[in-house]
Amino acid sequence: MEQTQSSEPARAAGQLPDERGHFGPYGGRFVAETLMLPLEELAEAYNRYITDPEFLEELDADLADFVGRPSPLYFAERWSRNLGGARIFFKREDLNHTGAHKVNNTVGQALLAKRMGKTRIIAETGAGQHGVATATVAARLGMECVVYMGSEDIKRQAINVYRMRLLGAEVVAVESGSRTLKDALNEAMRDWVTNVDNTFYVIGTVAGPHPYPAMVRDFQAVIGRETRTQIQEHAGRLPDALVACVGGGSNAIGLFYPFLADSEVAMFGVEAGGDGLETGRHAAPLCDGKPGVLHGNRTYLMEDPDGQIIETHSVSAGLDYPGVGPEHAWLKDTGRVTYDTVTDREALAAFHEVTRVEGIMPALESSHALSYAARIATGMDRDDIIIVNLSGRGDKDVHTIAAMEGITI
Amino acid sequence: MSRIESCFHRLAEQQRKALIPYVTAGDPQPDVTVPLMHALVEAGADLIEVGVPFSDPMADGPVIQAACERALVHHTSLHDVLDMVREFRTTDTETPVVLMGYLNPVEVWGYNAFASAAAAAGVDGVLMVDMPPEEASSLTGALRELGIDAIFLLAPTTSNARMNIISESASGFVYYVSFKGVTGANRLDVSKVADKLVEVRKHTDLPIGVGFGIRDPESAAEVARIADAVVVGSALVSRIAELADRPETIPPALAETLSEMRSAIDLVSARQQK
Numbered sequence: 001m002e003q004t005q006s007s008e009p010a011r012a013a014g015q016l017p018d019e020r021g022h023f024g025p026y027g028g029r030f031v032a033e034t035l036m037l038p039l040e041e042l043a044e045a046y047n048r049y050i051t052d053p054e055f056l057e058e059l060d061a062d063l064a065d066f067v068g069r070p071s072p073l074y075f076a077e078r079w080s081r082n083l084g085g086a087r088i089f090f091k092r093e094d095l096n097h098t099g100a101h102k103v104n105n106t107v108g109q110a111l112l113a114k115r116m117g118k119t120r121i122i123a124e125t126g127a128g129q130h131g132v133a134t135a136t137v138a139a140r141l142g143m144e145c146v147v148y149m150g151s152e153d154i155k156r157q158a159i160n161v162y163r164m165r166l167l168g169a170e171v172v173a174v175e176s177g178s179r180t181l182k183d184a185l186n187e188a189m190r191d192w193v194t195n196v197d198n199t200f201y202v203i204g205t206v207a208g209p210h211p212y213p214a215m216v217r218d219f220q221a222v223i224g225r226e227t228r229t230q231i232q233e234h235a236g237r238l239p240d241a242l243v244a245c246v247g248g249g250s251n252a253i254g255l256f257y258p259f260l261a262d263s264e265v266a267m268f269g270v271e272a273g274g275d276g277l278e279t280g281r282h283a284a285p286l287c288d289g290k291p292g293v294l295h296g297n298r299t300y301l302m303e304d305p306d307g308q309i310i311e312t313h314s315v316s317a318g319l320d321y322p323g324v325g326p327e328h329a330w331l332k333d334t335g336r337v338t339y340d341t342v343t344d345r346e347a348l349a350a351f352h353e354v355t356r357v358e359g360i361m362p363a364l365e366s367s368h369a370l371s372y373a374a375r376i377a378t379g380m381d382r383d384d385i386i387i388v389n390l391s392g393r394g395d396k397d398v399h400t401i402a403a404m405e406g407i408t409i
Numbered sequence: 410m411s412r413i414e415s416c417f418h419r420l421a422e423q424q425r426k427a428l429i430p431y432v433t434a435g436d437p438q439p440d441v442t443v444p445l446m447h448a449l450v451e452a453g454a455d456l457i458e459v460g461v462p463f464s465d466p467m468a469d470g471p472v473i474q475a476a477c478e479r480a481l482v483h484h485t486s487l488h489d490v491l492d493m494v495r496e497f498r499t500t501d502t503e504t505p506v507v508l509m510g511y512l513n514p515v516e517v518w519g520y521n522a523f524a525s526a527a528a529a530a531g532v533d534g535v536l537m538v539d540m541p542p543e544e545a546s547s548l549t550g551a552l553r554e555l556g557i558d559a560i561f562l563l564a565p566t567t568s569n570a571r572m573n574i575i576s577e578s579a580s581g582f583v584y585y586v587s588f589k590g591v592t593g594a595n596r597l598d599v600s601k602v603a604d605k606l607v608e609v610r611k612h613t614d615l616p617i618g619v620g621f622g623i624r625d626p627e628s629a630a631e632v633a634r635i636a637d638a639v640v641v642g643s644a645l646v647s648r649i650a651e652l653a654d655r656p657e658t659i660p661p662a663l664a665e666t667l668s669e670m671r672s673a674i675d676l677v678s679a680r681q682q683k
Contacts, residue, residue, distance in 0.1 A: 020543060030512060030539045032468040034564035034589055036571065176474050177464060186467045193468065194590040196566065293512045293539065294465060306486035307514035308464040 016330065021210020021297075024333065026326035029209040031296045035189075038196045043211040045116050050218060055115065062107045063222060066140070067097050069104075071223075073230035073387070079357045079374075086240065086380035088373055090360070090390040091227050091255065100363065100392030101223060101251045102133035106202055108219035110137035113200035120144040120199045124188040126153055126181030126247075127317035128160025129392060130204030135169035145169040148187040150180040153317060160396065178311045181321050185295055205248025206325030209296030213325050220254025227387060228258055235385055241266040241376065244389040245368040246286065246339065247319035249328045251391035256337060266338070269328060270372040272314035273341030283312035285324050286332050286339040299326040315344035315400065316364035318392070342368040342375075348404065350374060351394060363392035364400065412505040412533045413558050413581040416455055417616040417637065425678045426633040428453055428671055429618055430663075431509065431642035433460035433476035434493055435485025437653035441660070443496045448660035450504050453671030458536070458640065461490050461510030468538045470593035472643040475650060487514040487523070491530040498531035507534035507560055507581075520551045528555035534581045536560035542578035549578055562586050563609055563617075565601070576613035582638060583613055587621045593643030597622030599631045606635055626673035633674040634681070641670060 021027045021043075029039055049055040063069040074090045093101040106123075113121055121143050125131030131147040138145030147164055151173040154161055164171050177183035185208075192201040206213045206220075231239055242259060244252035246269040259265045274282030282288065285300040292301040294309060302310050302322035314320045331337040342350075347364055350371035355361045362370055366389070373388045380386070394401075402409050410418065420427050430449045434442050446457055462480035466473060487510075494506050508527065515523050515537065527535065535552055537545070542561055549559040558581030563572065565588060575583065585606065588596040602619060609617060619632045620640030632639045645663050652659050 028544050029541065030544055031541070032538050032564070032586075033541060033562035033571075033575075034468075034566050034586060036541055036564075037566040037568060176471070177478070182465060186465050189467050190470070190591045194594065194596075196589055290517070293516050295467070296539070298516075301513070303513065303517065305517070306484070306488070307517035308481065309513070310464075 016327065017210065017214050021214065023327045023330035026291070026298050026329040027210060027213055028298055029296060030293050030298065031209050032193065034193050034196070035209070038192070039209055039211070045112060046211050046215050049112060049115055055111065059108055059111055062111070063104065067103050067107060068095060069222065070226045071095050073227060073234065075234070076358050079354060080377070082357060083374055083377045085377035085382070086384035086386045087382070088377055089231065089385065089387045091223060091387060093223060093251065093389060093391045094360070094362065094366070094393035098133045098136050099395065100129045100133070101220060101254060102130045102204060103136065104222055104254070105204065105216050105219040105250060106130070106133040106137045109200070109202045109215070110141055110143070113143070113202070114141055116200065118198055118200035120146070120195065121202050122146045122148070122188050122191050122199055123202045123204060124148050124181065124184040125204065126184065126320060127396065128153070128157040128164065129318060129396070131169070131171070132160055132163050132167070134202050135164040135167035138169060139167045146191065147171050148174050148184040148191070150174045150178070150184050152179040153181065153184070156317060182295070182309060205250040206253050206327060207248045207295055207297060207299070207323055213297065213327055216250050217253045217257055217327065220250050221257045223251065223254035223389065224256060224258035227255060231385065231387065238262055238265050239385040239387045240380070241268060241386045243268045243270065243369045243373045243386060245270045245319060245365045245391065246324060246328060247272065247283070247321050247365065248323070249325035251389050253325060253327055255389045260336065267336065268372060268376065269337050269339045270368045271339060271341045272316060272319035272368060273343040274313040276343050277341055281313040282341065283314040283320050283322070284341045285322060286328060287341050291329065294323050297326045299323050299329045300332070315347060315404070316368065318363070318365040319368065340372060342371040346371045348401065351401065355394070360390070361394035362390055363394050364397045366391045411556060411558055411581065412503070413456065416505050417582060420455060424682050426636070426674050427455040427616070427618065427638035428667070428674055429456045429458055429638050429640045430454050430645055430667055431458040431460060431640060432645060432649070433462055433473060433480050434490040435462055435480030435483055436476040436646070436649055437479045438656055439483050439485055439489060439493070441656045442493045445660045445663060446497050447501065448664040449667055450501060452664035452668040454504065454667060456505045456507060456638070458507045458509045459490060459494065461487055461508055461514060463511040463514065466511060468591060470591040470643060472593040472647045472650065476646045479653065487518060491526055491532070494532055495530040505533040506531065507536055508532055509536040509538065512537045512540045515548070520548045524551040524555050524557060528557055532557060534558040534560045536562070536584060538562065542574050545578060553580070560584055565589055565605060569608065569612065572609060572612035576615065579613070579615060582616040582618050583609070584640065585609060585617055585619045585636070587619050590621070592621055594622060595624070597628055599635065602632070603635045626669045629670040630673040630677045633677045639670070639674060641667070
């Protein structure tokens with residue numbers, strides 16, 4: 001492929017969300033009054049710049065030269081043959097700068113922050129990947145950067161904390177609630193409401209109040225646009241199935257979105273099954289949650305019967321979130337995308353298999369998608385094509401994996 | 410006339426300002442809340458805001474976050490909060506009670522079922538912090554049908570256009586958030602608030618309560634000069650935190666704190682009448 005696809009979203013009339021950010025009954029803007037004006041200003045700026053040729057040119061140049069796009073589409077030939085079913089391709093987001101898809105979005109939002117005259121950017125992070133991707137663009141643009149991270153996650157992800165500090169970001173430990181990603185998001189919102197005049201809040205996934213779910217999707221949709229062109233070049237046709245893991249859902253929607261109108265392309269979103277859905281210890285709001293309102297939008301949530309948000313569990317910190325992007329909620333209800341789960345144990349098995357058979361070490365998040373792809377591939381024909389979003393690389397997870405297997409490094 | 414409306418009506422006739430304490434229900438334990446509500450009324454509360462504990466209180470500072478966590482240790486649910494209001498109503502049929510909290514517990518219950526239960530318990534107003542009027546029409550409809558006021562926030566960032574939207578949706582009173590920030594922060598600038606309230610009054614005839622950052626009798630008095638009601642939350646809740654291991658001392662201690670604010674506010678009213 002010769003060049004990066006234009007980042008302009010192909011948003012035709014009647015496409016979702018509506019002007020108030022609704023995907024059917026989901027999405028919207030559920031925030032305290034103080035944030036309503038900043039969100040309106042953000043939506044206005046986003047709508048203006050996302051069709052501005054100069055902005056898009058700068059974004060495309062950054063995606064090419066700083067992120068390293070386009071990312072390759074790789075045919076996992078040996079693994080496909082071993083499985084004995086469909087041909088499996090990996091969209092190699094793990095090869096992006098900073099090692100995951102997260103940077104596609106932070107590059108876009110940071111450019112927008114600069115255009116809006118903001119001098120300070122803040123972010124929430126769970127595993128630290130979004131925090132690192134935000135600290136990276138902040139360093140490059142010379143902006144002050146504060147990253148909120150639950151104190152539990154800080155303990156589990158010492159290396160990413162150090163990476164962020166090396167990049168010049170301040171990492172603030174969040175001690176409230178369950179001291180994980182959801183609490184980091186609460187704390188970032190509290191910072192934003194306090195410092196709204198000079199601060200831009202870079203949300204890392206397709207959740208949050210409007211316009212974040214649409215904006216983050218549009219910045220991540222470069223994944224699906226490239227994939228479309230690449231598979232046409234490789235195979236001369238569209239794939240039969242797309243598979244991606246879903247925590248908040250940004251890598252999944254990034255891959256799916258440009259294919260939504262292609263009814264022949266089946267789509268599978270894979271949530272974190274943790275110890276198994278039946279144990280209740282998981283992070284699968286779409287498969288085992290109920291609709292509710294959290295973090296500025298209506299979506300499926302992990303909650304108790306009183307409406308309190310409950311703690312989630314996944315071996316993969318990047319999937320360990322009790323909500324999910326509102327567009328996924330809508331795609332579930334409409335049946336366009338099938339959502340299912342993969343357990344910790346299954347993801348770990350896929351991690352080892354792909355590492356050894358393909359020489360590619362996937363992130364534990366992406367390993368959920370790989371496990372599911374293997375599950376469906378065996379029932380498919382040898383001419384069929386599955387594309388898995390290999391959303392990140394597994395280097396960050398080696399300590400977790402070693403610990404799970406009782407190995408001290 | 411709703412209980413909230415008649416409360417403000419009576420105060421206006423007396424040329425007095427309303428004092429509105431906020432406490433989180435179930436903090437530090439469920440059996441404290443109803444005696445505490447009565448003690449606050451004794452100490453001069455005109456209306457009580459009862460906080461519904463939520464696991465993710467995004468608009469609150471550390472003091473009220475901690476209060477929610479203490480209440481949730483006892484699993485204080487929205488159902489429990491309505492039980493507390495019902496118990497309060499057995500001996501106090503006059504003081505308006507406003508529930509303040511986040512939408513999800515109400516969302517899970519269902520708007521109509523919640524509105525009926527709240528009305529039956531004796532709730533007079535509902536303020537959902539994370540529900541702006543644009544998203545609120547079904548809930549406000551359900552509440553209004555049963556005579557419950559929908560209270561909305563106004564903020565320093567609220568545009569004139571939005572003030573119109575809010576004043577059309579609101580009844581009872583409007584709650585002006587005195588600064589950009591979370592509850593309990595020390596950022597109150599009364600002259601800025603005064604300037605904004607001039608604008609707000611052009612867009613609504615409802616009484617205006619001001620909250621966030623009112624921490625002592627002095628700041629309460631300053632706000633009473635310009636607002637119709639003074640809302641005090643974190644200053645009271647931080648006293649609860651200090652006394653959490655001696656729950657029986659909480660109602661008298663908070664009554665003392667509140668009555669000092671009451672005196673300071675009434676002094677302002679008395680001077681304004683001269």
